[in-house]
Amino acid sequence: MNWLFVIFVCLAGASLAVQSGINGGLGKKIGSIEAAFVSFSIGTLVLLLMMIFAGKGNILNVLSVPKWQLLGGVLGVIVVYSMVLAVPRIGVATTIVSIIVGQIVTSMILDHMGLFSGKQIPFDFNRMLAVILLGIALFLIYKR
Incomplete structure (x- = not known):
């Protein structure tokens, strides 16, 4: 087992907890949907920069993948939006x-x-x- 991947994913889990708290607070200030939008917008910008400077794939191949494989973004919205709604109410x-x-x-x-x-x-x-x-x-x- 490659422990570097395990450690990296554990840090991603820690990021999810911190992100939940941050997005929950943001949602209380600007609105739930608005907070999810801001979170995704900043994430999109960061990913765009990562793709430009470190990407090794071909973004145009997205046109040839099965359409169901594009649902990841929709599922991500469900995760972020549910955290924005839930954290202020249940912690x-x-x-x-x-x-x-x-x-x-x-x-x-x-x-x-x-x-x-x-x-x-x-x-x-x-x-x-x-x-x-x-x-x-x-x-x-x-x-x-």
Whole structure:
């Protein structure tokens, strides 16, 4: 296992928690949809600069991909907008744990069906226990 990728992704997770808090506060000041728009606009600018100076792909290939592969942006809007709405109401920790529960349950379904990655990993007792424990964790974090 390449630990640099694991560390990088852990830092991305930390970024998601910080981003949630920042976007939640921004949403209270300028509005929820407006905060999501500002967040995506700044992110788009940063990605444009990264693509110009470090990109190695071909953006024009986007015209030949299956259209369903373009839904990532729509799903990103759902994530950012839900964080902007939820953080001021339920806090950063509950929002992030809820996102994690949704991610893990959905990824287990995708693994079980062998979708996207192509590798099929059956849902078993260990995974069921993990989902139950995640539900308990979410309950304990949300309960005040």
